[in-house]
Amino acid sequence: MSGKTLLCRCEDVTLDEVEHAIAKGHTDIESVKRFTGFATGWCQGKQCLIACARVIEDKTGAFPLAPITPRPPVHPMPLGMLAGLANVVSTERVTHHERGAVRKPNVGNGEGESQ
Amino acid sequence: MPTDHSAPGALRIARTRGTMRTSDDMTARRVDHRAVRAQHPEGVLRAVYDYAALDSAQTCGIRYDGRALDARVGEPLALSLLANGIDTLSRSVKFHRPRGPMCLRGNCEGCLTRVDDDPNTMACVARAHDGREIRSQNAFPSAELDVLRITDWFFPKSFDHHHLMVRYGPAINQVMQSFARKMAGLGTLPTRASEPMAPLAMDCDVLVVGLGPAGLALAAQCAQAGLKVVAVDEEPDVGGFLRDSLQWHTHEGARVCAPAWCDLQLAKLRALGVSVRLGAAACATFDDGTLVITGERALWVRARARVFANGSHESVGNFENNDLPGIYTERAVARALRQGVRVGATVLLTGGSDETDALALALSHTDATVHRVQPGETLRGAKGMGDVSGAVLVGPKGERTVSCDAIGAENVRTPAFELAGQAGVEPRASLTRRCFVAHSHEAGRTERRDVFVVGSVRSEGDTREPDWDATVSASVIALCKETAAQTGASR
Amino acid sequence: MKKHYRVVIIGAGIMGLSAAYHLARRGITDVLVIDRGYLCGGASGRNGGGVRAQFSSETNIRLMRESIEICRDFATEMKINVWFRQGGYLFLTRSKAQAAQLEASAGLQKRCGLATRLLSGREVQSIVPEIDTQGVELASFNPDDGVVFPWPFLWGYAQAAEALGVELATFTEVEGFATDGKRITSLALARTAHDALAAHDRAERTSAHGRGPQLAPESHTERPVQERFSVSAETVLCCAGAWSPNIAKMLDISLPNVPHRHEICSTEPLKPWLGPLVADLSNGLYFSQSARGEIVGGVSVEPVPHGINQRSSVQFLATYAQALVRTVPSMASVKVLRQWAGCYDLTPDQSPIVGRVDGCENFVLACGFMGHGFMMAPVMGRHLAEHIATEETSALFAQWNLRRFAEGNLLKSESMIIG
Structure with a gap:
């Protein structure tokens, strides 16, 4: 049979493409990521990281000692929900006492909210 | 709209490729749990499906690409669509290969659709209610039949976008680039501005991320010690993989089915005063807090200790055509069935665990034909031009082809080290398991004093030992008390 | 070796x-x-992949005019696609003082041979209808600026x-x-x-x-x-x-x-809707649409201490989301897929x-x-x-x-x- 084996479904990166990148000399996992684009789509590597790391091991004989840098976020986040965050995060760590005073309107203790 | 269960075998209908399924086939996708229970009066399947209690589910009307469909109120839209025989929801970004649900747990891109005004919404996460409007994406003219599929055939192995048309001069290169821009992207910009609720800051002693068995145990231990615990899970229910398990468990000496066990643990957490947030995905961890996104708002959680118990990712593994609609993780097949949807009439299961056995039995009670792999056999590839029509298995006796309209592939589980990694816990390779794990020391400790990892996200170790949860919670509790003493009052 | x-x-x-x-x-x-x-x-x-000649100093303008020419021919010269797209750079100002400075820069750019033109808020909407131009004092647009895949x-x-x-x-x-x-x-x-x-x-x-x-x-x-x-x-x-x-x-x-940390984030890929790279001089917000359809951009965040630091921060995410949603309200339900940081190299x-x-x-x-x-x-x-x-x-x-x-x-x- 002949068909594509998709290592990264989000960016349509095939097994063939990853093998080609390794053959071109992109043998470390960060370089393979950049050259093929795997792990840069919707799932950010949840599905494909291991698939690609295992192909690197198969082709180079060594499983990568570290994965690609895990960057935020793990799940996609709507910008609109983040837009008000400036009011609840601060650049400095404030003391417990100050925090209560500064952020009263937005601070909840998690109780009584819809579960 | 659960259907009456007709004569066995009457609903087995061969699927037509590239077109909508017949209405009989659509009906066949909805499973009548009463029939399963009737065939399995004493067993765990009876308990699981009694517990699912779908008999009284309300129906509602949704629309898919302008077509009116029936759905059950509150079920994931992906299941509503599957129940209506629709498993191809979009086309992939480069090759325009068909895409459909795969994990049914909000981890893959398979079920991305436009829901109401929101592009790229996971149909396995969004829930059905009256009037929901779902549209397929990235398909011309439709997800079922897309003329740009020629890209897939034109580039039979891979698509080298780096060197595409660089040899024909600037003019042709420019034409290629403008075409590529028009084709790029999934979904279109929303037409309206949504106005979500303002973010909420939460302070607590312990944040527990992930409420599988490890997270449930730890949250309970910490709450019993008097700590203020916030516990979140991205799923609408607790339990992690146990939620979809078809096995017995023990709760206070009594035998209960796995999903019931999960909810008993949830009740216990709530009774202990743990603030439990479900459908709340921890999305990002920073030095000073953790960002959690619920269906309606962002939560900014600051905790003295953060415990990552967020388990594993799942995929179907590498085989030819592993991306076709109709290929699911084994767990997704179980999950759909628990919620009253059979993913196919002829299902190939490639796993070999107790769960696979139970799932095969449950599927057979729904009148599905179930194929299993023989010892030593592996899945070499799936067949099908649109969705799955068969599979090729290779074993000691050679190759054989199986006709099927769905594959439940053995779960490839790999630790979800990313969140702990963002918090500063070094991810390391586990050479024996060929995966990456959040590196931890004894008792779930990591190189960051305030971060702990438990369960399958961490390196192999103490979670298999007795009382592991007490050991971890002891160090979490000690840290919270220590920092509370330094900064004054408890949060 | x-x-x-x-x-x-x-x-x-x-x-x-x-x-x-x-x-x-x-x-x-x-x-x-x-x-x-x-x-x-x-x-x-x-980096965000922006390539522009709209600067306020003649040296930068002239150098970047030349650089844009090189980018235009790079793919066929060097035999690798860099997805250079000349959608222009659209600079927004929100104060009289900044508008005056923008006007002076645009004058200099024109003398250096750029096609820069000054725009009112309403004219901005003719280029990007999705932008809320309330509060925009003056804008400038050079259609020859663009973005690349770095x-x-x-x-x-x-x-x-x-x-x-x-x-x-x-x-x-x-x-x-x-x-x-x-x-x-x-x-x-x-x-x-x-x-x-x-x-x-x-x-x-x-x-x-x-x-x-x-x-x-x-x-x-x-x-x-x-x-x-x-x-x-x-x-x-x-x-x-x-x-x-x-x-x-x-x-x-x-x-x-x-060294000075600058952060960037990228959204889910969308079908093309944004032509230029939009840059707001009042808060350092900038965003453009990549070849893959993602909206990629950043914003000034204060205070960021000097030093090598490539960690992501929630402060950036909050500031960027707020500035972007204010500028393009329909982006509120668009989702962030990835955030990262790199270091600018700042001189006095x-x-x-x-x-x-x-x-x-x-x-x-x-x-x-x-x-x-x-x-x-x-x-x-x-x-x-x-x-x-x-x-x-x-x-x-x-x-x-x-x-x-x-x-x-x-x-x-x-x-x-x-x-």
């Missing part, structure tokens, strides 16, 4: 690779380019330079220099395993400034050094971006430039530091590019190669030399800086 090279270039970002390529084009192929990580690991792999520039330069005989050694770090008092005699190098944690990423995975007790000292494995060796060179070119002060320090040279007068260093005659700098290094590298590489090959100092190199700081001849600052 050889013992001696005509030129050793430190840093295989776009600046170093462009210089190496242009040296080789001039016949100087005895060149070694080293980088402590993989290609695209530093700022060249972390990574292939590096692969293109690297491949072409290697084909001409240049050697490239990634995962190779400078550990020190030997000098005879006047010039560098050799460089001490260390080659590290490339499957371990890459050097650039250590700065991303470690907490900023250690953050006290949160981070245990034994954290984060050091990369195993596989081999130590030294090479000599007639000329050493430092293209290490924000790491340049650290390199110069090994030679007891104190540079005035400082917002102009680069380029050319030979007094007191170390074979050490040449190319740093301090203020976050514009990527877009300037295609043209700067050629100037650097010319400078090294001819040993002549052009007016540009005289103007941008390090000695201006010692002499107190700081340049007039560049006002059109974003992010």
Whole structure:
């Protein structure tokens, strides 16, 4: 049979493409990521990281000692929900006492909210 | 709209490729749990499906690409669509290969659709209610039949976008680039501005991320010690993989089915005063807090200790055509069935665990034909031009082809080290398991004093030992008390 | 690898690779380019891909006009797609003072031959209807500015330079220099395993400034050094971006430039709707649509302490989301897929530091590019190669030399800086 084996479904990166990148000399996992684009789509590597790391091991004989840098976020986040965050995060760590005073309107203790 | 269960075998209908399924086939996708229970009066399947209690589910009307469909109120839209025989929801970004649900747990891109005004919404996460409007994406003219599929055939192995048309001069290169821009992207910009609720800051002693068995145990231990615990899970229910398990468990000496066990643990957490947030995905961890996104708002959680118990990712593994609609993780097949949807009439299961056995039995009670792999056999590839029509298995006796309209592939589980990694816990390779794990020391400790990892996200170790949860919670509790003493009052 | 090279270039970002390529084009192929990580690991792999000629200083405008020409032909010249798309740059101002400055800059740009035009808020909407222009005082638009996909520039330069005989050694770090008092005699190098944690990423995975007790000292494995060796060179070119002060320090040279973290985030890919890169001079917000359809952008965040730090922050995310949703309200339900950080290389007068260093005659700098290094590298590489090959100092190199700081001849600052 002949068909594509998709290592990264989000960016349509095939097994063939990853093998080609390794053959071109992109043998470390960060370089393979950049050259093929795997792990840069919707799932950010949840599905494909291991698939690609295992192909690197198969082709180079060594499983990568570290994965690609895990960057935020793990799940996609709507910008609109983040837009008000400036009011609840601060650049400095404030003391417990100050925090209560500064952020009263937005601070909840998690109780009584819809579960 | 659960259907009456007709004569066995009457609903087995061969699927037509590239077109909508017949209405009989659509009906066949909805499973009548009463029939399963009737065939399995004493067993765990009876308990699981009694517990699912779908008999009284309300129906509602949704629309898919302008077509009116029936759905059950509150079920994931992906299941509503599957129940209506629709498993191809979009086309992939480069090759325009068909895409459909795969994990049914909000981890893959398979079920991305436009829901109401929101592009790229996971149909396995969004829930059905009256009037929901779902549209397929990235398909011309439709997800079922897309003329740009020629890209897939034109580039039979891979698509080298780096060197595409660089040899024909600037003019042709420019034409290629403008075409590529028009084709790029999934979904279109929303037409309206949504106005979500303002973010909420939460302070607590312990944040527990992930409420599988490890997270449930730890949250309970910490709450019993008097700590203020916030516990979140991205799923609408607790339990992690146990939620979809078809096995017995023990709760206070009594035998209960796995999903019931999960909810008993949830009740216990709530009774202990743990603030439990479900459908709340921890999305990002920073030095000073953790960002959690619920269906309606962002939560900014600051905790003295953060415990990552967020388990594993799942995929179907590498085989030819592993991306076709109709290929699911084994767990997704179980999950759909628990919620009253059979993913196919002829299902190939490639796993070999107790769960696979139970799932095969449950599927057979729904009148599905179930194929299993023989010892030593592996899945070499799936067949099908649109969705799955068969599979090729290779074993000691050679190759054989199986006709099927769905594959439940053995779960490839790999630790979800990313969140702990963002918090500063070094991810390391586990050479024996060929995966990456959040590196931890004894008792779930990591190189960051305030971060702990438990369960399958961490390196192999103490979670298999007795009382592991007490050991971890002891160090979490000690840290919270220590920092509370330094900064004054408890949060 | 050889013992001696005509030129050793430190840093295989776009600046170093462009210089190496242009040296080789001039016949100087005895060149070694080293980088402590993989290609695209530093700022060249972390920037937003903007390429523009709209600046407030004539030097920048003229250089960038040339750079845009190079970007336009890069794909077919170098045989690799860089997805250069001239959708223009749309600058927004929200105060009378900034509007006056924008007007002056646009006048200068027109005199330099750019097609820049000034726009009212309403005219802005004719270019990007989705923008809420409330509060916009004045805008400027140059249709020839554009965006690229940064990574292939590096692969293109690297491949072409290697084909001409240049050697490239990634995962190779400078550990020190030997000098005879006047010039560098050799460089001490260390080659590290490339499957371990890459050097650039250590700065991303470690907490900023250690953050006290949160981070245990034994954290984060050091990369195993596989081999130590030294090479000599007639000329050493430092293209290490924000790491340049650290390199110069090994030679007891104190540079005035400082690293400054800038963060970027990228959304889910959408069908094309945004033509230009939009930049708001009032808050440093900028965003454009990539070749894949993602909205990629950043914003100024205050205060960010100087120093190498590539960690992501929630403060950035909050500031960016707020600024972007205010500017394009329909983006509220668009989702963020990825966030990352890189380091700008800031100088006291917002102009680069380029050319030979007094007191170390074979050490040449190319740093301090203020976050514009990527877009300037295609043209700067050629100037650097010319400078090294001819040993002549052009007016540009005289103007941008390090000695201006010692002499107190700081340049007039560049006002059109974003992010």
